[in-house]
Amino acid sequence: MEKNDVSRKEFLRTAGSVSLFAALGIGFYGCSSSTDAIDGQPPQIPADDGAITITSGGNTITIDLTQTSVANLLSQGGWLLITAANTLIVNTDGENYRSFTSVCTHQGCSTNWQFSNSLFECTCHGSRFDTSGSVVRGPATGNLAEFTVTADGNKITINK
Numbered sequence: 001m002e003k004n005d006v007s008r009k010e011f012l013r014t015a016g017s018v019s020l021f022a023a024l025g026i027g028f029y030g031c032s033s034s035t036d037a038i039d040g041q042p043p044q045i046p047a048d049d050g051a052i053t054i055t056s057g058g059n060t061i062t063i064d065l066t067q068t069s070v071a072n073l074l075s076q077g078g079w080l081l082i083t084a085a086n087t088l089i090v091n092t093d094g095e096n097y098r099s100f101t102s103v104c105t106h107q108g109c110s111t112n113w114q115f116s117n118s119l120f121e122c123t124c125h126g127s128r129f130d131t132s133g134s135v136v137r138g139p140a141t142g143n144l145a146e147f148t149v150t151a152d153g154n155k156i157t158i159n160k
């Protein structure tokens with residue numbers, strides 16, 4: 001089994017860091033064309049802190065909640081975009097997590113996500129999805145595929 005640790009040390013703060021985000025495999029790409037995009041930027045992920053590990057060709061993701069870089073996941077509305085695994089995860093109610101593909105069902109954008117007021121928005125064209133992955137605003141018409149999430153103490157495992 002090949003293990004690919006995608007965590008990094010540097011915080012990335014602007015859309016101008018697109019290429020660096022791509023190298024890290026975690027984060028956010030800014031190219032919004034939506035005129036009323038919700039304001040919920042993905043959390044900044046520092047590197048090499050061991051917070052996120054992706055294994056099995058991207059099919060299993062583990063998140064170490066003891067790492068400060070992912071501490072937002074401990075609270076309701078905390079979320080991550082894990083670009084290297086095309087995965088979104090959100091804490092829906094302070095205790096439970098749901099995870100979805102980050103590949104938008106409209107035209108396949110996978111990195112332009114925001115989250116606010118319990119809604120994910122793909123800023124490529126403004127489609128919105130609720131925390132069940134259901135589309136609530138087009139142009140997308142299909143729901144996001146959901147992944148299995150297991151929370152065990154300070155560890156979250158996502159199986160795709």
Ligand code: FES
Pocket residue numbers: 104105106107108109122123124125126127138139140
């Ligand atoms: S690709 Fe997501 S809204 Fe168009």
